[in-house]
Amino acid sequence: MTPRRGHRRFSGSAKTLVLVTAAAAALPLVAACSNSDSPSSPQVPSSTASAPQAKHGPIFPECGGISDQTVAQLTKVTGLVNTARNSVGCQWLAGGGIVGPHFSFTSFRGSPIGRERKTEELSRASVDDITIEGRNGFIAVGEDPVLGKSLCEIGIQFDDDFIEWSVSFAEKPYPDPCDVAKELTRQSIVNAK
Numbered sequence: 001m002t003p004r005r006g007h008r009r010f011s012g013s014a015k016t017l018v019l020v021t022a023a024a025a026a027l028p029l030v031a032a033c034s035n036s037d038s039p040s041s042p043q044v045p046s047s048t049a050s051a052p053q054a055k056h057g058p059i060f061p062e063c064g065g066i067s068d069q070t071v072a073q074l075t076k077v078t079g080l081v082n083t084a085r086n087s088v089g090c091q092w093l094a095g096g097g098i099v100g101p102h103f104s105f106t107s108f109r110g111s112p113i114g115r116e117r118k119t120e121e122l123s124r125a126s127v128d129d130i131t132i133e134g135r136n137g138f139i140a141v142g143e144d145p146v147l148g149k150s151l152c153e154i155g156i157q158f159d160d161d162f163i164e165w166s167v168s169f170a171e172k173p174y175p176d177p178c179d180v181a182k183e184l185t186r187q188s189i190v191n192a193k
Contacts, residue, residue: 055160056109057159057160057161058158058193060107060188060191062085063082063089063105065187065190066090066187066191068082070184070187071184074175074180075092075175077101077174079094080094083096088107089105089107090104090105091104094170101171102166104165105164106163106166110161111160112160113157116162116164117140120140120155124141124142124151125141125142125149130182135156135189137154137155137162138155139153139178139181140154150168150177152167152168152177153165154178156185156189163189165185167181
């Protein structure tokens with residue numbers, strides 16, 4: 001007998017492979033129907049039972065409660081445009097472009113400030129403790145080889161949340177970036193609800 005076109009004959013080893021594959025596929029079904037009292041896999045504790053609830057700090061108004069005019073006044077940069085305004089933060093850029101000074105406020109809910117501080121420690125000239133309006137956090141300073149101290153970032157903790165202000169200048173003259181960041185942070189803390 002000659003196989004018709006489109007049909008193939010299976011050799012003995014191919015038939016065995018098909019049978020073994022079918023048996024392997026059916027094995028979980030048979031095991032699932034077992035009446036054995038022993039669990040088929042170790043019991044894994046639920047992560048929700050052991051995870052503590054996050055304790056949140058205050059709610060911050062949009063942009064930390066800081067107006068575009070206040071940012072322009074403190075930074076002494078003209079032509080600032082608020083290019084990003086959402087529920088977690090704001091960003092101001094000169095002329096709205098990515099080249100030049102930039103200033104930002106960000107609110108982090110349920111995020112550890114320690115991780116942010118470690119990142120700063122890897123990339124900034126110095127990172128120190130700071131207290132503003134009775135709240136603790138860190139202050140990170142960035143230095144440019146030409147400009148000197150041109151960047152300052154402040155993170156302040158509120159229970160399991162934190163806020164961060166970032167102040168970065170691109171050309172002289174400019175005010176002390178940490179003086180600007182401290183005042184923006186102070187005003188945001190005062191504006192918190």
